[in-house]
Amino acid sequence: MDKLLANKVCIITGAAQGIGKSIAEHFAADGAVVYACDRQKGSMDEWVKSCAATCNTKVFPLYFDVTDAMAAKTAFMTIFKQEGRIDVLVNNAGVIFNKKIGMILREETELMFRVNVIAVIEMVQLVSRLMARGHSGSIVNIASITAVLGSPGQSAYAATKGAIVSFTKSAAKELAGQGIRVNAVAPGIVRTERFAELYEANGEKIDTRIGRIALGRLGTPDDVAAACVFLASDKASYISGQILGVDGCASI
Numbered sequence: 001m002d003k004l005l006a007n008k009v010c011i012i013t014g015a016a017q018g019i020g021k022s023i024a025e026h027f028a029a030d031g032a033v034v035y036a037c038d039r040q041k042g043s044m045d046e047w048v049k050s051c052a053a054t055c056n057t058k059v060f061p062l063y064f065d066v067t068d069a070m071a072a073k074t075a076f077m078t079i080f081k082q083e084g085r086i087d088v089l090v091n092n093a094g095v096i097f098n099k100k101i102g103m104i105l106r107e108e109t110e111l112m113f114r115v116n117v118i119a120v121i122e123m124v125q126l127v128s129r130l131m132a133r134g135h136s137g138s139i140v141n142i143a144s145i146t147a148v149l150g151s152p153g154q155s156a157y158a159a160t161k162g163a164i165v166s167f168t169k170s171a172a173k174e175l176a177g178q179g180i181r182v183n184a185v186a187p188g189i190v191r192t193e194r195f196a197e198l199y200e201a202n203g204e205k206i207d208t209r210i211g212r213i214a215l216g217r218l219g220t221p222d223d224v225a226a227a228c229v230f231l232a233s234d235k236a237s238y239i240s241g242q243i244l245g246v247d248g249c250a251s252i
């Protein structure tokens with residue numbers, strides 16, 4: 001069977017762990033040339049080597065903070081010069097503070113908006129100029145089920161993901177004329193390192209959460225990655241401006 005992303009040049013942010021790492025691994029397995037981005041130097045050096053060898057493709061670690069627009073620009077220009085094009089950007093890097101209203105610090109809200117929203121808008125601006133040169137590209141933003149369902153203790157975080165949903169739809173309409181598709185994936189609760197920190201460390205019963213999920217289990221990073229592979233691929237060439245829920249039927 002043909003690989004869905006054969007030779008596509010793909011950038012994935014927040015790829016050191018969790019959902020982003022899984023997206024990078026799935027993209028490599030589907031033949032993409034992967035630029036795995038994260039902020040902590042050295043954090044991806046080991047797994048990208050074994051991933052490249054296993055998948056027989058190129059996987060590069062790239063270290064920058066997504067809130068540093070100059071660093072992001074330099075990274076994207078370097079990739080563009082090296083590869084001659086950029087086909088896919090997955091905006092996955094994100095931060096969350098679980099805080100009830102009345103307890104949320106301004107700095108926490110600001111950081112969430114800087115990483116989850118402003119950086120995404122800036123990177124879409126940067127990459128769309130480069131994609132437009134080839135009149136082709138696919139951008140996938142990682143939103144969240146909380147954007148549409150709401151979640152107690154996550155109001156500020158949910159607001160950032162709501163912004164991503166709105167931005168995705170407008171950007172899709174605006175960039176369609178340049179051959180660029182923009183979609184979002186909205187995961188439900190996904191078992192990642194962060195998930196463990198947020199819920200399990202609080203002693204919260206996971207079973208109560210699972211009870212609200214019709215398919216009867218939490219999501220996995222692989223579930224989210226599979227949706228990203230599809231939206232990034234040419235199989236989705238007539239799909240843009242969509243918010244694809246990957247939530248076990250929890251959001252309807």
Ligand SMILES: NC(=O)c1ccc[n+]([C@@H]2O[C@H](COP(=O)([O-])OP(=O)(O)OC[C@H]3O[C@@H](n4cnc5c(N)ncnc54)[C@H](O)[C@@H]3O)[C@@H](O)[C@H]2O)c1
Pocket residue numbers: 013014015016017018019020037038039040064065066067091092093094095096115142143144145186187188189190191192193194195
């Ligand atoms: N895990 C869930 O239940 C869940 C549910 C819905 C949506 N999401 C979204 O999925 C995405 C990934 O979530 P996760 O659970 O894998 O999180 P995670 O915390 O495990 O991983 C996030 C990654 O982003 C990186 N990152 C954070 N800030 C950065 C910055 N300024 N510059 C560069 N890299 C940065 C981190 O270093 C980390 O590697 C996030 O956007 C999150 O909001 C997660």
